[in-house]
Amino acid sequence: MTNMTQSALSSIWKNATSNRAISASMSGAMRVLSWAWRFATIAAGPETYRCMGLQGVELITIGYNTPSVNSQMSAEGVEKRLFHSDLSLQAGAYQNATYVVGIAKAGMEDGHPLMGGSIIVDPDGFVLARAETEEDELILADCDFAKCAFGKSTIFDFARHRRIEHYDRITSQTGAIISV
Numbered sequence: 001m002t003n004m005t006q007s008a009l010s011s012i013w014k015n016a017t018s019n020r021a022i023s024a025s026m027s028g029a030m031r032v033l034s035w036a037w038r039f040a041t042i043a044a045g046p047e048t049y050r051c052m053g054l055q056g057v058e059l060i061t062i063g064y065n066t067p068s069v070n071s072q073m074s075a076e077g078v079e080k081r082l083f084h085s086d087l088s089l090q091a092g093a094y095q096n097a098t099y100v101v102g103i104a105k106a107g108m109e110d111g112h113p114l115m116g117g118s119i120i121v122d123p124d125g126f127v128l129a130r131a132e133t134e135e136d137e138l139i140l141a142d143c144d145f146a147k148c149a150f151g152k153s154t155i156f157d158f159a160r161h162r163r164i165e166h167y168d169r170i171t172s173q174t175g176a177i178i179s180v
Contacts, residue, residue: 050096053097054158058145066114067114068112069112069113085119093122097148097152098148104117107135113134119131123151124151
């Protein structure tokens with residue numbers, strides 16, 4: 001990492017909590033790493049995405065270290081695991097009108113291959129950047145946080161469209177009840 005890159009990242013970190021959007025060019029490259037003035041880091045799940053969406057976040061970061069092989073279903077394959085990971089991230093982004101950055105651990109850990117699959121998704125659920133290998137990679141994307149406003153003011157305007165009186169089951173039940 002160059003001094004310029006370290007300085008840029010340090011500047012991003014210092015300013016991330018000051019309610020200002022900033023950009024830093026990395027090593028003189030034309031690509032820009034953008035950071036939102038509202039961001040959150042979470043464990044992925046539909047309820048957690050919605051909790052973040054209700055707070056108006058514009059960028060959610062999710063770190064994960066998923067093995068390439070499912071120990072409970074080895075025939076699943078890495079392609080299916082990546083598909084489900086991407087599907088979850090894309091749905092969370094779209095349904096909450098926010099950018100989502102999935103930061104995946106890659107390589108080997110304790111003798112197990114990790115699937116990698118880092119990804120940046122826009123508020124419409126489209127993939128802006130994706131890691132292409134199971135090795136360490138840096139992916140970057142320009143993020144226009146104004147794109148979050150449209151979804152937050154229309155279809156995902158939670159103040160107008162949420163009907164919490166219909167959510168009792170979500171807050172009172174933990175397991176599935178299967179009718180026989």
